[in-house]
Amino acid sequence: MPASTGTIELSIVMPCLNEAETLATCIDKANGYLARSGVAGEVIVADNGSTDGSQDIARAHGARVVDVEAKGYGNALMGGIEAARGDYVIMGDADDSYDFSRLDAFVERLRAGDQLVMGNRFKGGIAEGAMPPLHKYLGNPVLSWIGRVLFRSPIGDFHCGLRGFDRRSILDLHLQTTGMEFASEVVVKSTLGGLRVSEVPTTLDKDGRSRPPHLRSWRDGWRHLRFLLIFSPRWLFLIPGAVAFFLGLIGTLAITFGPVVFGRVGFELSSQIYLAALTVVGYQSVLFAILTKIYAQHEGFRIPRSRNFDRLERRISLESGALVGLALFLVGLVIAIWQFSAWAASGFGAFDHEGAARTAVLAALFMMLGSQTIMAGMFLGVLKVGLRKE
Structure with a gap:
């Protein structure tokens, strides 16, 4: 040159x-x-x-x-x-x-x-x-x-x-x-x-x-x-994803304990399923925004840094992602085991199908979030592998 x-x-x-x-x-x-x-x-x-x-x-x-x-x-x-x-x-x-x-x-x-x-x-x-x-x-x-x-x-x-x-x-x-x-x-x-x-x-x-x-x-x-x-993952992925995640999670948790009614509008099992899906998509979007920014900084792109993100980056790793993901997965698994145990205690007889389904949606949600977190941690580990660049 x-x-x-x-x-x-x-x-x-x-x-x-x-x-x-x-x-x-x-x-x-x-x-x-x-x-x-x-x-x-x-x-x-x-x-x-x-x-x-x-x-x-x-x-x-x-x-x-x-x-x-x-x-x-x-x-x-x-x-x-x-x-x-x-x-x-x-x-x-x-x-x-x-x-x-x-x-x-x-x-x-x-x-x-x-x-x-x-x-x-x-x-x-x-x-x-x-x-x-x-x-x-x-x-x-x-x-x-x-x-x-x-x-x-x-x-x-x-x-x-x-x-x-x-x-x-x-x-x-x-x-x-x-x-x-x-x-x-x-x-x-x-x-x-x-x-x-x-x-x-x-x-x-x-x-x-x-x-x-x-x-x-x-x-x-x-x-x-x-x-x-x-080039702006904050606005494309992080903020929309965070909004979707929190709205979906709060709604899913609320409906777990029974139908939620606002005025003449009621939210039941079908709404909970959609809200759980919204939670998963929002969480994936947040993870993608974080991984994108880490990748950009790893590759030397000139992007603005913040103290909060630098602290977050120092704390997250393959190991921490695996531990957090395992904890989330275990929460879902415990709920599922508790639900199965309650059914077994009743002699595997008739039960409240809608109530059981609401609990199952919550259990499945936590297991999915845990799996996503574990896989994101593994991908982060790949990003942080030191390579000699020619």
Whole structure:
């Protein structure tokens, strides 16, 4: 991976896949900015397999072409970032929707010490026809709002294609996504990694291409949303799981002693069965959230740590999981044995079928929770096995 030479301050990186119609304009604007501002810089075109002569156009207009074989928006950008020689990188699409001649605000914030500077199109202005209504009024605002809520990010436009950053800081995040969700990964990992993040107004013009864009609204929107949710196990698994677990457990315990009536609504055996299932699903969700976070920290992902979780992690192990799980299983087994003994004492005669079923549901629930805990402890033991990584 090339290191910064110290002689180039700014690398302007443009991902490219068949952008012959607009590429020259973008490169000329970028070179014009460098000449006007006096910033020592370079223009890099990260080509992702163009077949329309984009590479030759780029070289003819003074850009350095980096060929990136692995397909995808994220792959192309990472190829350009890794090849960049500047201390700072500003990336932007090569479709002439962003004005590369107006990068002063980005450079100013980078020089001031910000490590990620995002453009905000909603503050800078969106030209008529530059963004489909679905993206402008639903997709971008909703996904950006979700990102701000889940990760406490200050960014109001998660998916702006024009952004600048400190090259070394971004490389240290070890970005992994290969497609359009790369845009969200940069913001999320920068925020979670404690980088100094800011945004500046930028404009979005109608792109100059005659062909449709590479973006696919629903597919790429779902990929962004999926990334945001999976990278936040607290909101996807822990909180919903905890709510489901406690509601299910309390309801199951209450009905064990007889029907529960609220006004004109009654809850009996069938309700208890569903509540027990809710308890199991909620408990599994909580376990999954804990194991996901432990795995992420074990693999070195930059995620926020808390004292409470660190204390919890120190206390849980294969052995502690097995002991807690065995205790839960034994509670269920004892209830089942007690129930069988009571039946045997009556001479295996007739009994209250509904009452017995309610008790059996409770016994089965505790045995299932115990089994889940034991298996989660075993999986945790697998996660904590020390391996030599090459």
